[in-house]
Amino acid sequence: MKVLYMVNVPAPYMVNYFNELGKYCDLTVIFEKATSTERDKSWSEYNFTNFRGIILKGLSTAVDMAFCPQIIRYLKKDKYDFIISSTMTTPTGILAIEYMKLRGIPYYLESEGGFAKDGKGIKENIKKIIMRGAQGYFSTTATGDEYFITYGADKNKIYKYPFTSLYDKDILMEPVDQREKIDLRRRLGIEEERVIITVGRFIYLKGFDVLIKSAAKLDKNIGIYIIGGEPTEEYIKLKKECLAENIHFEGFKSKYELLNYYKAADLFVLPTREDTWGLVINEAMACGLPIITTNRCIAGLELVDSENGCIIPTDSSQDLTDAIKKIIADKQKIDYMGRKSLERIKWYTFQNMAQIHLKYFRNFLEN
Numbered sequence: 001m002k003v004l005y006m007v008n009v010p011a012p013y014m015v016n017y018f019n020e021l022g023k024y025c026d027l028t029v030i031f032e033k034a035t036s037t038e039r040d041k042s043w044s045e046y047n048f049t050n051f052r053g054i055i056l057k058g059l060s061t062a063v064d065m066a067f068c069p070q071i072i073r074y075l076k077k078d079k080y081d082f083i084i085s086s087t088m089t090t091p092t093g094i095l096a097i098e099y100m101k102l103r104g105i106p107y108y109l110e111s112e113g114g115f116a117k118d119g120k121g122i123k124e125n126i127k128k129i130i131m132r133g134a135q136g137y138f139s140t141t142a143t144g145d146e147y148f149i150t151y152g153a154d155k156n157k158i159y160k161y162p163f164t165s166l167y168d169k170d171i172l173m174e175p176v177d178q179r180e181k182i183d184l185r186r187r188l189g190i191e192e193e194r195v196i197i198t199v200g201r202f203i204y205l206k207g208f209d210v211l212i213k214s215a216a217k218l219d220k221n222i223g224i225y226i227i228g229g230e231p232t233e234e235y236i237k238l239k240k241e242c243l244a245e246n247i248h249f250e251g252f253k254s255k256y257e258l259l260n261y262y263k264a265a266d267l268f269v270l271p272t273r274e275d276t277w278g279l280v281i282n283e284a285m286a287c288g289l290p291i292i293t294t295n296r297c298i299a300g301l302e303l304v305d306s307e308n309g310c311i312i313p314t315d316s317s318q319d320l321t322d323a324i325k326k327i328i329a330d331k332q333k334i335d336y337m338g339r340k341s342l343e344r345i346k347w348y349t350f351q352n353m354a355q356i357h358l359k360y361f362r363n364f365l366e367n
Contacts, residue, residue, distance in 0.1 A: 001025040006085040009036045009064045013165035015046045021354040022050030030054045032092045036064035067091040083107040110138035113276040113298035116150035128152045141302040161356045164348040165279040175288030175338035176263045184264035192223030197265040199280040201229040207271035213317035216242040262287035285345040290337035292323045308340035
C-alpha cells in the first residue's frame, strides 16, 4: 500500500506518528518547511526512520508555511493508493488541492481540529471551494466534523481518528503516589503543598494572563508553574501587579524534565483562548492529572468532563479560580479524576492512530 501525506512542518509528534504508520505501508511525507521558526530546537531534531521524508524548498509565507510550486511534480495519478493533505489552508496545500482536482487525482483531507466560523463572506467561500471535492475527511472530534461540514464536506465521508503525542509506554498505569510526588517536588525545588502546572508559549492565545490573575485569588500554598518559554515583560509585570508570588516561570524543559513536572503536579490547567487541539492535555492526562481547560480547546472538549476535570469559559479568572478551588483542596477528588484521565487517554496513542488509519485505508481499497 502506497501512501502520500502532505504536511507543513515535521513536528516531533507527527514524525512519531509517521514512523509508526510507516511500519505497515510504503509511506512518503512531503513537508513545506524544515521547521517552524517559532518553535524550540527540538522541532529541528527528527529522524525519518520508517518513511521517506521530503522537505520542499520554497518561499516562506509564515512561521510554518511556504509556497512551494514543486509540489506538483510529486502529484501523479495512480502513483499512490492514498494522498492525504493536512495543508488545506497553506499556499502550497491550496495549489496541490486545486491541481489534483484539475487532474482528477483522488485525495483526502485531514485535520487535528478547528472551529468553524459562520461560513459567510469571501474568505469563507474560498475555504468552501478548497475543501469540497475530497474523497473523504479525517477528523478528530465532533467539533472537527462541524468544521469540515461548514466548509462543504459530505458528513457521510468523515472518518474519526485519535490524535495524540503519546506512545503506549508514555501512559502511566496508576496515578503517581504522594510519596513519589513529594520526592519529585524536593528535587525540582517546589515548596508548596499543592501544585498546578501549565505548559506552553507566552502568547496571548494561551491565556496565561488569566491564570496569573487567578493565582492572586488562591492560597499561597498552591504553587502554579508555567513551563515552556521565557516570559515577556508583560507577564512579569502582571505577576508583580497581581502580587501573584505563587506563580513560577520555569522556561523551556526537555521532555524528561517536563515529565517530572507532570508527575509532581496535582492539577493541569490550560486557560487557552483557542487551541485547534492542545496536545499538552493528552500528556497531562497520561500522567494521571485532572484537567481544567476552556471551551475553546478541542482536546478539552473531546477528553475532559466533570469526571476528570472541568471546562470553563475563556477570559474568566473567576471561573478559573472557582474550578481550581473545587478540585485542588480534595485529595480524593484529585486521585479519582486522575484515574479517570488515565482511563480516557489510553486510546490516544500513536499505535492506535496508525492502526485506525490503516483500517480505513484497507476498507477503502476493498470498497
